[in-house]
Amino acid sequence: MAALINVPSKARRGEVIEIRTLTSHIMETGFRHTADGALVPRDIITSFTCRYNGTEIFRADLFPAIAANPYLSFFTVAKESGKFEFEWTGDNGYSSTASASITVE
Amino acid sequence: MTTRPVTRRNAVLGLTAAAAMLARPSILHAQSTGRIVVVGGSFGGAACARALKRAQADLQIILIEPNAVFTSCPFSNEVIAGLREIEAQQFGYDKLAAEGVTVIGEAVTAIDPQRRSVMTTDGVALPYDRLVLSPGIDFHFEALPGYDEVASEKMPHAWKAGAQTLLLRRQLEAMDDGGTVAIAIPANPSRCPPAPYERASLIAHYLKAKKPRSKVLVLDAKDSFSQQRLFEKAWKELYGDMIERIALSQGGRVTSVDASTRTIVTEFGNYTPDVANVIPPQRAGRIAEIAGAADATGWCPIDPVSFESKLAPNIHVIGDACLGGGIPKSAAAASAQGKACAAAIVNLLAGRAPETPRLSGVCYNTVAPGYGFSLAGNYQPKGDIFAEVEGGATSPVDAPRELRVREAAEAERWFQTITADTFG
Numbered sequence: 470m471a472a473l474i475n476v477p478s479k480a481r482r483g484e485v486i487e488i489r490t491l492t493s494h495i496m497e498t499g500f501r502h503t504a505d506g507a508l509v510p511r512d513i514i515t516s517f518t519c520r521y522n523g524t525e526i527f528r529a530d531l532f533p534a535i536a537a538n539p540y541l542s543f544f545t546v547a548k549e550s551g552k553f554e555f556e557w558t559g560d561n562g563y564s565s566t567a568s569a570s571i572t573v574e
Numbered sequence: 575m576t577t578r579p580v581t582r583r584n585a586v587l588g589l590t591a592a593a594a595m596l597a598r599p600s601i602l603h604a605q606s607t608g609r610i611v612v613v614g615g616s617f618g619g620a621a622c623a624r625a626l627k628r629a630q631a632d633l634q635i636i637l638i639e640p641n642a643v644f645t646s647c648p649f650s651n652e653v654i655a656g657l658r659e660i661e662a663q664q665f666g667y668d669k670l671a672a673e674g675v676t677v678i679g680e681a682v683t684a685i686d687p688q689r690r691s692v693m694t695t696d697g698v699a700l701p702y703d704r705l706v707l708s709p710g711i712d713f714h715f716e717a718l719p720g721y722d723e724v725a726s727e728k729m730p731h732a733w734k735a736g737a738q739t740l741l742l743r744r745q746l747e748a749m750d751d752g753g754t755v756a757i758a759i760p761a762n763p764s765r766c767p768p769a770p771y772e773r774a775s776l777i778a779h780y781l782k783a784k785k786p787r788s789k790v791l792v793l794d795a796k797d798s799f800s801q802q803r804l805f806e807k808a809w810k811e812l813y814g815d816m817i818e819r820i821a822l823s824q825g826g827r828v829t830s831v832d833a834s835t836r837t838i839v840t841e842f843g844n845y846t847p848d849v850a851n852v853i854p855p856q857r858a859g860r861i862a863e864i865a866g867a868a869d870a871t872g873w874c875p876i877d878p879v880s881f882e883s884k885l886a887p888n889i890h891v892i893g894d895a896c897l898g899g900g901i902p903k904s905a906a907a908a909s910a911q912g913k914a915c916a917a918a919i920v921n922l923l924a925g926r927a928p929e930t931p932r933l934s935g936v937c938y939n940t941v942a943p944g945y946g947f948s949l950a951g952n953y954q955p956k957g958d959i960f961a962e963v964e965g966g967a968t969s970p971v972d973a974p975r976e977l978r979v980r981e982a983a984e985a986e987r988w989f990q991t992i993t994a995d996t997f998g
Contacts, residue, residue: 491823537823
């Protein structure tokens, strides 16, 4: 399981819709030590972006204090039918994408 | 004396306790013995009433409980799975009455902490010196849109034993082979944290024998849970892929339900199982709110040494309803709290400081007949809550089957002991 996305499949034009995303990631803070004293290197998602038919509508920067498996929910206005694209990027070249379609009537 | 470190907070509490003790002798002179009213005749309340009477025979102990028969939640998962009859879960109050506890079969309608009196449904006001509340849990319906008493007739919670237990059992019996049974599990704090997983196990046991093409879907608002490795090992061993669990981080948190279509809505999807066991979020029983003993969390803050409410004077709260910290909301814990609270009250009435209690609780899980494991813990006051202290133990994850057989038998004996101790 990479990411869970909840976008309404249908909406009326102009309607405010909620978008929910959850992606699996350990969000290792970089502050912890192993039993033998070695630092566990930081491994977090640093950025999340949502594009609606190519236009960026939401962006978030993530930091070590955010728990594992980041859950983000936000709102937008349903303007036209099309596609939402989601992208998570982070440490060690991490990158993950997902998408969801909406029909606006 | 207690051995708690003196913080600014409990130094102030100490002062109020001293003031209460100064006021005490006049009441004792007026009445010569104390009168304690206990509300709620479950594992906590009944144990407390009995312990009070046994500790000091001249105390007048009144137990208010609207139900003539108590139905035990521990082992009720076995009733759901058809392994046990509900009558084996039921106990009366005759023995308590025979020991001198006055049992009143009414519900409490109002509590006046200033005048120290309890009003019951028959309109009688009962004065008390100390009041003990063992209100158990109520459901926090506002936290789960679409779910209420009416919805629970279609999507049973079976989280208070009795008619709901039997309803869930009938729904399982009526389901066709190949069906899906969903169990919605709330976040903590909730009554008996491992019990939903025991329930999933025993329902799988029933389905494996009677409807082997069916499955159990666990929709969970938690990522990890009590004795998880023991449960997951047992599930694989006994039931293969029959139990599927969707954890919080996989989208398992239930956000609303629709009883008319038997739909369970999670943050990321909808499910329409054939049988829907919806365990809603919980809070302290209604009596706690009537007494003004519950805070914004819905639970009751207490002084863990005496179980006195932090919000209502001369009222003690025991069992699932209190903000206990590390101590689980279990029958064993409620019983231990009931007895410790009784001891504290006897000391307080005599003008002595209550002793710091050390509580022990054990929790058995039976995942199939002859397959059990357990978690035993010891708890002591730490600040405003209970913290786990040394001496606890959980069954080993890798153990011969013989140990599981033995622990299943121990679970049975534990039930016989605690029910005899409380009601027998």
